[in-house]
Amino acid sequence: MRVCTTGDYRPFTYKDPRTGAYSGIDVTMAQDLAARLGVKVEWVPTTWKTLMPDFTARCDIGMGGISISTDRLHQAFFTEPLLTEGKTPITLCSKVADYDTVAEINKPGVRSITPIGGTNEKFAVKHYPQGRIIRWKDNNTIFDEIIAGRADVMTPDASETVWVASTHPQLCAVHPDKPFDFSQKGYLLPQGDVVWEEVVDGWLAIAKRDGTYTKAAQPWFKDKPLTPAP
Template sequence: MTDSSKKIPSFIRSASVLALGTLLFTAGCTAPESPTEDSNVETQESASRLTSITDSGKLKVCTTGDYRPFTYLDPKTKEWSGIDIDMAKNLAKSLEVEAEFVQTTWKDLMPDFTSKCDIAVGGVSISLERSQQAYYSEATLDEGKTPITLCENVDKYDTIKEINQPGVRSITPIGGTNEKFADANYPKGEIIRFKDNNKIFDEIIAGRADVMTTDASETRWVAHEHPELCAVHPDKPFNFSQKAYLLPLGDDQFQEYVNQWLNMSKHDGTLKAAEKPWFG
């Protein structure tokens, strides 16, 4: 110990050591600075699907491929077509990426969408059940269930009461809202449950069924394809429903982008151009 240290009272030396220790401890325990507003914005933006889509260069689109005029996968050529197929491609183009289609089924639509895709399209109806697991875009179409039959029989099957009669053969695909509607509204009639939705209308033309009740948009497309068949009051359907696109739950930024794109598409002719080959 030096002479100078001997001159410093012991209580001062102890206080100095204590102060230095306290200072070092305080510096080590200082809370990190709160994130700035800019960093919060950056985190929110990176969480949006918009970022992962542009980074990957792909918009992954879930669709069933069995519901014309909205979505169809040709079993021979493996080519996709349909109103919503064209619209999905246009959405991808607006993001400067490629659309990649992922085939699913109506049964597996929701789990496939939440695990594999950025968006789901193809005549998807809005329902409260689906709304618990996904966002929706703005409605792409307002419609409802309406009959289609041979043109000569339009006046015979233009009300639920007329169709709900013994001897009237209502054909419907197995599963889905068409079968549910037939079961609920035509208990007195004969319900024919048919497996192949792509060939179901041939049964009416061949005389093996009298009428089918389905979405008004589908009846318009079928009437355009088959002159023998007529859509029965498609502008005044039996009930009300809407179609839209499924979007990731909680992603407000992506939903806002899709809604803005959809609004512009409805007014600049994009949607009408996609519909024209199917509705005429």
């Protein structure tokens, strides 16, 4: 089972640069799906910028915190939604009150950092035209830029802000329970392969109800468990 994943989006997917080993919620889920099908996982590295061409050319499924979007739906199927959330800011804990609205972030001089490609960059470009957008290549080090004072704020998915805040004491998620917009995450599937879509959707329905997903998420969200979409 060829799985496209970026390996840079904890808590969903992470590739250890020293060992090459993958970990994350969706890594565990991919391994569970493969085990239930009696096949092995073949990881296919990709980036947010190249996710769709890599997926359509080389993969059976795309996993790793992928947001469902109209652009992606033009090129692939998605499974049933896995999570429901939206974009919300993360910044230094001392600056939460300064960046809790779009209007406050969309100001000259406010430095919004975002990974290149994907929905975070699109959100920043659309909503912060008056601010300064910093495009960062490495999603594993992007939050260090805020801590170091070289960026002011980032607006990723709420689930990521909760995890980052739990691992970086200097950073706080800004109203993750009331995000700026609505989005859902799912797994990418080849467009037109209805049989494979039914297989994966069937597995996902079981995994969300038999504790498989909760168990996969638990090590990453001990204090604030993730609730899968119905």
